[in-house]
Amino acid sequence: MPELAEVEFNRRQWDPGLGEKILRTSIHAEKRIFRGTDVALLEEALKGQKLLHSEARAKQMLFHFSGDLWLGVHLGMTGHLRVEPPGFTPEKHDHLALFQKRRTLLLRDSRLFGRVRVEQCRTPPEWWTSLPPAVTSPEWTQEVLSTFLQRRGKLAVKGAILVQSAFPGVGNWMADEILWRARIDPRQLSGTLTRTQLRRLWEESRYVCEIALATIAVDYSDPPADWLFHVRWSRVGRCPRDKSPLQTATVGGRTTRWCARCQKARK
DNA sequence: CGAGATGTTCGGCT
């Protein structure tokens, strides 16, 4: 479920708990999502602290608590956040539970590809502050994009879009959406994009991120009806533009869907 | 019942 906008949506699920104390926590400490994490901080230090603020960037979330505590959450492939009534008994895959007086904040992740981290420090942790500039930010220029694509010239452009240091927050469906809108064949090599293709890739990357954040992130509502999004999971999907059947193949290591008629490899 | 899934990381190979 979680790419850029879904991550932002999940972050908001814990908003009802802002400004309120954590009375106690419950964690499945031996699970993989806590690898490399000081679970003692979660089990002890968080007690009595208030949830002050939260933020999402790329596929990461950061929750700030009093006592200089910072909780980082990555949802992996199957993670999600939700709220249940106070005293809720965590279920099999509810690996982290924060109990407040009026509700329970939960993280569920069945496949355990996600990650939880905790740190105690004055300022936000380094892994957070060193995240790359958002695709929608002014720093994400055509120039920066061009340099990156040249450096990864032998990589299929689909694979390049999945590189988080260059397209923070963009995942598999967003990559397909961007390429479909930019009319670029996902198999085309990054180093061979024409100037026009580069400009379209830049524009559509920003557009897809912006609109996803304005729809999915807010209330999980659908992006516009003409997006590939609505057909890319159907067995016999057709291109929203020309109605020709979508192609399916593994590109850049992931299942990729595109329209062979309007996404042409150019040289 | 087997294949595949909206993600990351590691190890091997070029």
Next chain:
DNA sequence: AAGCCGAACATCTC
């Protein structure tokens, strides 16, 4: 030697 590729991680669903 940077960088590409496939495998592994763990569980559920179609």
